Amino acid sequence: MRIGQLLGTGRSADVYELDAQWVLRRYRDGLDTAREMPVMSYLSASGYPVPRLGPLPVSAGPGDLILQRLTGPTMAESLLAGELSGEEGSAMLAGLLADLHTVPARLSADPEDRILHLDLHPDNVMLTADGPVVIDWSNTEEGPPALDRAMTALILAQVAVDPGAPAAEGARALLGTLIPRLAADDGIPARHLAAAAARRTANPTMSPAELARIGEASALVKALAA
Numbered sequence: 001m002r003i004g005q006l007l008g009t010g011r012s013a014d015v016y017e018l019d020a021q022w023v024l025r026r027y028r029d030g031l032d033t034a035r036e037m038p039v040m041s042y043l044s045a046s047g048y049p050v051p052r053l054g055p056l057p058v059s060a061g062p063g064d065l066i067l068q069r070l071t072g073p074t075m076a077e078s079l080l081a082g083e084l085s086g087e088e089g090s091a092m093l094a095g096l097l098a099d100l101h102t103v104p105a106r107l108s109a110d111p112e113d114r115i116l117h118l119d120l121h122p123d124n125v126m127l128t129a130d131g132p133v134v135i136d137w138s139n140t141e142e143g144p145p146a147l148d149r150a151m152t153a154l155i156l157a158q159v160a161v162d163p164g165a166p167a168a169e170g171a172r173a174l175l176g177t178l179i180p181r182l183a184a185d186d187g188i189p190a191r192h193l194a195a196a197a198a199r200r201t202a203n204p205t206m207s208p209a210e211l212a213r214i215g216e217a218s219a220l221v222k223a224l225a226a
Contacts, residue, residue, distance in 0.1 A: 002018070003016045003017075003018065003024055004016055004017030004018060004019075005017050007023060010136065011205040012027055012028060012029055012031065012138065012205060013025050013026060013027045013028060013031075013063075013136075013138070014026055014028060015067075017069075018066070018069075019069075020069065021054075021068070021069055022054045022066050022067065022068065022069055023066075023067050023068075023069045024064060024065070024066060024067075025064070025065040025066075025067055026061070026063055026064050026065075027063035027064075027138075028063075029063075031063050031138065032062045032063065033062065033063060033064065033065050033138075034062070035140070036065075036137040036138055036140055037053060037065065038106070039106065039115060039137055039140045040053055040137055041053060042103075042106050042115070043100075043103060043115060046103045048099060048100060048103060048134075049096075049131060049132060049133045049134060050133065050134055050135075050137070051067040051068040051070060051133060051135060052067070052068035053065070053066065053067065053068075054066030054067065054068070067135075070126045070128050070133055070135070071128060071129070072126055072127045072128040072129065073126075073127055074122060074123050074124075074125060074126055074127070075089055075092065075093075075122035075123070075125040075126075075127055075132070076121075076122035076123045076125075076167065078127055079122055079167070079170055079174065080166070080167060080170065084127070086170065086173045086174045086176075086177055087177055089122065089174050090174055090175075090177040090178035090181055091181065092125070092132055093120070093121075093122070093125070093152065093174075093178055094178060094181035094182060094184075094185075096120060096125065096132060096134055097117075097120060097145070097148060097149055097152060097182070097185075098185055100114070100115060100116075100117060100120075100134075100148070101114045101115075101145035101148065101185070102114075103115050105142040106142065107142060108142040108143075112144065113142045113143055113144065114142065114143070114144075114145050114148075115140065115142060116140060116141050116142060116143050116145070116147060116148040116151075117134065117137065117139065117140060117148060118139040118140065118141060118147070118148060118151050118199070119136060119138070119139045119151065119155070120134060120148065120151070120152050121152055121155045121156060122156075122174075124136045144192065145185065146186060146187075146188060146189050146192040147192045147195055147196060149182045149185065149187070149188050149192070150188045150189075150192040150193045150195070150196040150221070151196040151199070151200075152178075153175060153178065153179060153182070153188055153193075153196075153221045153225075154193065154196045154197060154200060154214075154217055154218065154221055155200075156171050156174060156175045156178070157171075157175055157217035157218070157220045157221050158200070158210060158213050158214065158217040159171035160172035160175055160217070160220060161213050161216045161217050161220060162209075162210075162213060172220075175220070175221070175224060176224060179221070179224045179225055183225070187225060188221060188225050190222070193218060193221055193222065194218075197214050197215075197217075197218050200214050201214055
């Protein structure tokens with residue numbers, strides 16, 4: 001496997017060019033991809049927009065994924081550039097969450113459980129010529145859809161309450177139009193918002209400043225939901 005240039009980097013993984021069709025996503029901390037690969041395959045077969053998976057070479061490590069190379073900006077980039085309005089962005093996020101939660105759980109015996117992304121925010125949505133594609137399934141689990149909605153809202157709220165974030169004003173506006181849309185799907189119950197806050201607090205990739213804003217972010221989500 002010949003690895004090309006670094007295309008992007010996130011909190012826990014880097015993406016490298018392989019060729020015109022495929023990229024390598026490699027976790028820096030050695031996280032095993034064995035959990036997310038079958039979920040992505042299952043979602044792809046269900047018609048949900050995820051990157052196609054490519055065959056792993058013998059030389060691949062447990063933290064490697066071969067993924068379809070996507071062309072287009074992230075939703076976050078389009079929002080910041082003014083190419084996508086907050087209304088359009090909130091409608092797209094709400095639709096992606098709602099569509100995901102129509103897919104039955106793959107493993108759980110609870111009929112109410114669904115596939116959850118648990119990190120679905122504008123940086124994890126690629127806007128391709130064929131439509132939005134949801135990336136980064138490293139946090140995926142099965143459970144109640146309200147937890148997924150709470151996590152998306154809380155992540156946006158953490159940006160919204162950060163006075164130093166260039167996207168703070170846009171995140172607040174996006175959140176303000178997103179939460180009413182989520183109300184159509186039973187909204188964000190307090191217990192699920194608390195569970196999302198607990199997960200963010202336990203996230204080892206959170207900086208001390210980000211951790212300090214979780215309480216304020218939770219309060220913002222509650223206020224907008226009320």
